[in-house]
């Protein structure tokens with residue numbers, strides 16, 4: 001009897017402590033419609049009849065070849081998110097292959113819905129993330145070489161820079177099938193339509209010539 005009671009208390013404790021984060025919304029937004037005929041989407045996707053699924057649905061070959069890093073950033077990210085790999089739908093996991101030319105950069109960005117683990121296969125990367133305002137915007141940074149792993153907590157700004165004279169290769173693992181991507185410069189300076197110049201001059205405390213200049217740049221998306 002005492003053992004059963006003890007187990008019950010343990011279970012109750014476990015269930016009250018298990019959820020340390022909000023459930024993932026799985027998509028950028030979900031505008032409610034008052035229409036019973038409206039289809040139910042998961043990540044905006046219908047599900048295939050499970051009886052018709054086959055091995056190919058769970059097979060991905062786009063990581064076989066290096067990404068093309070001949071661009072202004074010197075990096076290319078090949079994603080295996082649910083949009084590229086439909087078999088991931090509802091599984092809560094995704095990957096990316098990151099190729100870097102010498103001194104190539106994967107610029108500061110956010111995954112709003114996924115924590116990321118990065119494992120370096122070749123080369124030397126300077127990586128880092130910045131904590132939220134509540135934790136005083138602290139930079140956590142490391143130099144990674146082959147075999148090293150770093151974790152970027154969900155929703156925090158992070159980056160990877162190849163500091164070596166050779167190509168670098170890394171793989172990322174993300175805790176969502178649809179982690180999302182917000183590249184800071186692209187979102188702020190290349191939104192469509194552009195953010196009002198008055199907003200950006202005040203926000204960054206610079207004159208409007210500099211904001212105009214930044215808004216005129218070609219902000220490359222390396223994905």
Ligand SMILES: *[C@@H]1O[C@H](CO)[C@@H](O)[C@H](O)[C@H]1NC(C)=O
Nearest residue numbers: 066067068069070071072076
């Ligand atoms: C890589 O991208 C550059 C720039 O878009 C292009 O000129 C080049 O042909 C590409 N290389 C390969 C191997 O696809």
Ligand SMILES: *[C@@H]1O[C@H](CO)[C@@H](O)[C@H](O)[C@H]1NC(C)=O
Nearest residue numbers: 131132133134135136137138
């Ligand atoms: C953030 O800065 C404030 C003011 O200097 C300090 O009191 C607080 O302890 C800091 N918090 C962290 C997490 O470093």
